[in-house]
Amino acid sequence: MPLATPSNTEGTFVPSTGAGAATPAFSPLYQQIKGLILHSLQHGEWKPGEAIPSETDLAARFRVSQGTVRKAIDELAAENLVTRRQGKGTFVATHAEHQVQYRFLKLLPDTGDARVEGPAQRTILECRRTRASAEIARILALRAGDPVIQTKRILSFAGVPTILEDIWLPGHAFKGLTADQMAQYQGPTYAMFELDFGVRMVRAEEKIRAILPDETQAHWLNVPPGTPLLSVERLAYTYNDVPMELRRGLYRTDTHHYHNELS
Incomplete structure (x- = not known):
């Protein structure tokens, strides 16, 4: 079930009434998507080391463009919260990985x-x-x-x-x-x-x-x-x-x- 519904443009975002989904309407859309992904990480939907859904699947889930999801994931990767693996997907970062141990x-x-x-x-x-x-x-x-x-x-x-x-x-x-x-x-x-x-x-x-x-x-x-x-x-x-x-x-x-x- 989608956690939120977008407006007609991608500069604003209309949150659903689901618990934990509300976000300020003035936030950039990709930041709101980032917050929703963080919410799922915090509540253990995807465990450390596990793959998160593809950008296409997340875009469908949140009813936004794939580019918006990609920008959100780019920030999460820059903050060492997820890691991209060429040809394999995006994974929840873990301290068990050698490069971040x-x-x-x-x-x-x-x-x-x-x-x-x-x-x-x-x-x-x-x-x-x-x-x-x-x-x-x-x-x-x-x-x-x-x-x-x-x-x-x-x-x-x-x-x-x-x-x-x-x-x-x-x-x-x-x-x-x-x-x-x-x-x-x-x-x-x-x-x-x-x-x-x-x-x-x-x-x-x-x-x-x-x-x-x-x-x-x-x-x-x-x-x-x-x-x-x-x-x-x-x-x-x-x-x-x-x-x-x-x-x-x-x-x-x-x-x-x-x-x-x-x-």
Whole structure:
């Protein structure tokens, strides 16, 4: 069933009365189609790694031109929400794909190839269900006291502890997450979130500063007290800018560096 009905021109759009389908009439038509596709992604109509319908099928579904659908999908592809495969179609992007597995991990070795270094070894120090403090609730758009999963872990490269992380996740979306699950999954953590919990992180914001660790933090990272560390606070979002993870990490930078590409 079509989710919306177009007007006589493609510069405006008349939404249906279906739940979640209403969009402002002044939005460009392709942006409204993009929003409807995002709605389907958010509600799991197409899972990460699965093909979405063809442009022709989507055009018929939304009663718009194929060019309008193509423009909407072009934006979704540019935002790494879908991937085009020549001759095969368009697929929901997934962190299980090699080219995006570590898209949010920007720490690279000073010498050598990160692919040779391989994935980090994980040591889970803590994984527990607790109540969100006022600060954590505000950041994750929860209410104070709502359940959250709090995890502390060390990521090591070649046996050297390099990153100390504290992670907070909304309890309702990650019910049942355990320390063993966090430690034993061999692929990227975000791929595990997709596979086991149906939550895909699509973008993230980071705050970076230099700090000095306390004694406990220095102990876990096996560095002398007073060693400068890079503090990275990341807030990751799923579809439609819903915050789904707060991650605070301390990075050793004696053998690694933070790398980002700007365009």
